[in-house]
Amino acid sequence: xxxxxxxxxxxxxxxxRLGIFLIVxxxxxxxxxxxxFLAGLIGLVVAFAVSYLFFNKLRLAAGQDVQKLFAxxxxxxxxxxxADEEIEDSFDEEQRKNGQ
Numbered sequence: 001x002x003x004x005x006x007x008x009x010x011x012x013x014x015x016x017r018l019g020i021f022l023i024v025x026x027x028x029x030x031x032x033x034x035x036x037f038l039a040g041l042i043g044l045v046v047a048f049a050v051s052y053l054f055f056n057k058l059r060l061a062a063g064q065d066v067q068k069l070f071a072x073x074x075x076x077x078x079x080x081x082x083a084d085e086e087i088e089d090s091f092d093e094e095q096r097k098n099g100q
Contacts, residue, residue: 006068008065009061009062010065012062013055013061014062016058017048017055021047022043025039025040025042025043
């Protein structure tokens with residue numbers, strides 16, 4: 001459970017951005033009677049712009065969280081995988097030297 005707590009910044013950023021979208025969307029769609037598609041499109045643009053301009057630090061921290069998530073999923077390579085890569089690299093170099 002403690003490993004999941006390191007993604008709090010990502011969750012905060014996502015909730016804030018979704019909240020901005022929903023507020024703008026609801027206001028345009030229900031209160032101003034705009035078409036649903038147009039309200040959704042404007043809601044997306046406004047949510048993106050506001051979060052990009054005013055939540056830059058949180059956006060960067062969320063990006064770091066995602067980067068950590070994907071970096072952790074890479075498992076170390078086995079000796080067989082490393083040997084196979086070495087063989088493939090040497091074959092590729094031979095082909096380049098021979099002009100093929």
